[in-house]
Amino acid sequence: MFMTAADPQLTWNLVQDVRQLFDFPFMVNAYRAGSVVAISAAVIGWLMVLRRETFAGHTLAMIGFPGAAGAVLLGVSASFGYLAFAMAGAVAIAVVAPSGRSGAADESAAIGTVQAFALACGFLFISLSQSNISGAQSLLFGSFVGITSEQVLVLLAGAVAALGVVAFIARPLVFASIEPDVAAARGIPVRALSFAFLLLLGVATAEASQVTGSLLVFALLVLPAATAEALTARPAVSLGLAVAIALFVTWFALALSYYNDYPIGFHITTLAFGAYVVAKGWQARFRLVPALARGGA
Amino acid sequence: MSTLEGRSKLLGVGLRAALISALAVAALVLASCGGGSTSTRSDSGQLQVVAAENLWGSLAAQLGGDKVTVQSIISSPNTDPHEYEATPSDARAVASAQYVVYNGIGYDPWAEKLINANPSNGRVVLKVQTLLGLKSDDNPHAWYSPDDVLKVVDQITADYKKLDPAAAAFFDTQHGEFITNGLKEYDASVLQIREKYAGTPIGATESIVSPLADALGLKLLTPYSFLQAVSEGTDPTAQDKAIADSQIESNQIAVLMFNTQNATPDVQRLVDAATAKGIPIVDVTETLDPPTDSFQAWQTRQLRSLADALAKATGK
């Protein structure tokens, strides 16, 4: 890592700063990939938060990691490894915990074990690799400097397919998520929808992992949706907000990393978390002021 | 419909409109730009050269003289090349370079990713692995083989002439200078050790030494699987460790060559054992140390300390 005087500097001229971002093809690809991934993660993450299945998202991301490491070990693209393992993980979760909701204590023990096992397997594959893959850092914490145009197309295709399915099943899925009994009585296939959703979640986490890394997928999958939820209860608005937040966080994070060379995962997580804290503070403002007044009087 | 609902409905519509227009703009921007960048020369008309490792960079700089500007990505002795993660500034450097030299042979996969992510017309890339006809799981440390270094030197000059035909004569002169004068002491040291100490058994901590040992005619006794394991960051087998230990115990090796940039606990134990036995340790590094030294100065210094150690050990 080295920064020289010739590196782009942040100036007060914002237009120029933004234009500088796109001087190089790798940044253009990074923005394309980042935007695609942010949108699909925000939408599917919004549904995941609605269904209270956030554990599933994180677990699938963790399961994707040995998939990616294994793919590199086999000389195949890491993207396919992420996807294959995440989908397999989705099937496993659907079979083992069909209810999906965060539940009993023994369920969380099983989940914790699965996540730890996934991490361990990933490291095993990395160490088995004959050709010194550049450690686990980019797989776990994300990287954006090596995204090729082919990768962007693959991400785009996956996101379009996944979001297409989501759009088609959106209303019955929301219905089944909030009121499974009533939905079932209406003839909505609740269990099939749950399974389909887990598969979509597998796609979304596999895609997001390629920019944020497996460990920080939360930042795009959960935080934008949770932030939007704190600001409004209107579904269409909160979905739109989640997408907007995810996009802006990703764009800012890419720009920051470009200018200061810090890892992208750090910026995304910090910005997403910052937005969340602000939103929660805003949500709590009515409780806070009377509480302070009571304390004072 | 209450005014509250009316207001929030308006907010929803406005928000939706804003979001859609933002997305549309972004889509247009992202769809339109892109394509490869055309690397341009620096203001002074020099070739922009990027080397993944400063050991190759040093060669590129000397062979290009003032007709090139060389940036090396791995340039600090504290950076572990096996675990390096490319940064945006590295990507920018590769994107703007006209000539890129990188090792390959499984040593720097991040470099290949950077090159693929930044297609560029008119850029020439030298992948040392391809030049030497090696595979990704071969011993990556080609710069420790004097013969391979010569091949790379020749290729760099050829590539420079391709990129800047007008300066071909200059590059040929630089090349001649480098071979005759630049590498003179380096060649001399290699020759001297080969003549005096050929056949002497030595030990090493990593496969970095293997090409050099071959070139010098020294017998490298440490099992290759041990050396390779250390290089790849895996654990050597218990059997290999036992063999290495016993070689030290029974003073079978004259000197122990120690890659100080890859000192795992196993390796450190070996070094300590050798020191205790009075076996001279010869420090070597993966990349230029100090980074300001030239390739030949660095290598020659290491060869000299090797010669001194061999003299002490064998009394010759």
Added chain:
Amino acid sequence: MTPLIGGEPTGPADDTPSVMLRGASVRRGDRIIWEHVDAELRRGEFVAVLGPNGAGKSTLIKVILGLMPLDSGEVRVFGQPPGRVNREIGYLPQRRNFDPGLRVRGIDLVRLGLTGDRWGVPLPRIGRLRARGKVEDEQVNEVIELVGATAYANHPIGEISGGEQQRLLIAQALVRKPALLLLDEPLDSLDLPNQAASAALLGRVCKERGVTVLMVAHNVNPILSYLDWVIYLARGGVASGTPEEVITPQTLSRVYGTPVEVFRTADGHLVVVGQPEAPHGDAHAHLLR
């Protein structure tokens, strides 16, 4: 009064019973849940399904919805086998507590009742679809007004009281103007004032809109004045008839299979005493308060 469904009257003639059961029985393994259930529920009737815990009251609802098959006998819903006409049925499952953090509004819940089973990409409201969207909004607002929930329909569902949630759920069940409303213990978790209010609402819906209301209940008193029919399920048997016919010592003794007394207290409440231990070991008097 013919209820309007989707703006058009339904196919079957007016006197097709909403629900018809003949000799119906359900088993689980070799245990009989209930058997010999006969009932013909007409349009616009208010029916209660009563009985102790574990008697299979929810099972009856599931049978009508087509979610569970009969082991013998017949069941028809609007003249069809169950499960075919669920579009005409509004359903309130047994008490659900919404996650207090759930950020969905009551009005969204009601709208789900209207459009939630519609597959396909949600299209923006432009052109032709704007008119349809307006009609849907009207339907949603109208039914929310009907249940009296206009004041809090825009609040997140997790933040309003149980009684208020209940009203919105009733609105959700009614938004498609069903001909049959099935409720599984809707008054169970409400306090007395809310029970009375809900019962009055259901009674109004039943009479004014001609909706058949079938309600599983523990406590008959809030709904007693609206009831047209009672189906009483107990371990020892089944009784089906008007409240006056069923809630008598004779009928209940037969149904329970042991002597049972029915008293009317000073304030008009009914108390049943002497029934055998309920299946779950609850030995207290089954208070039909």
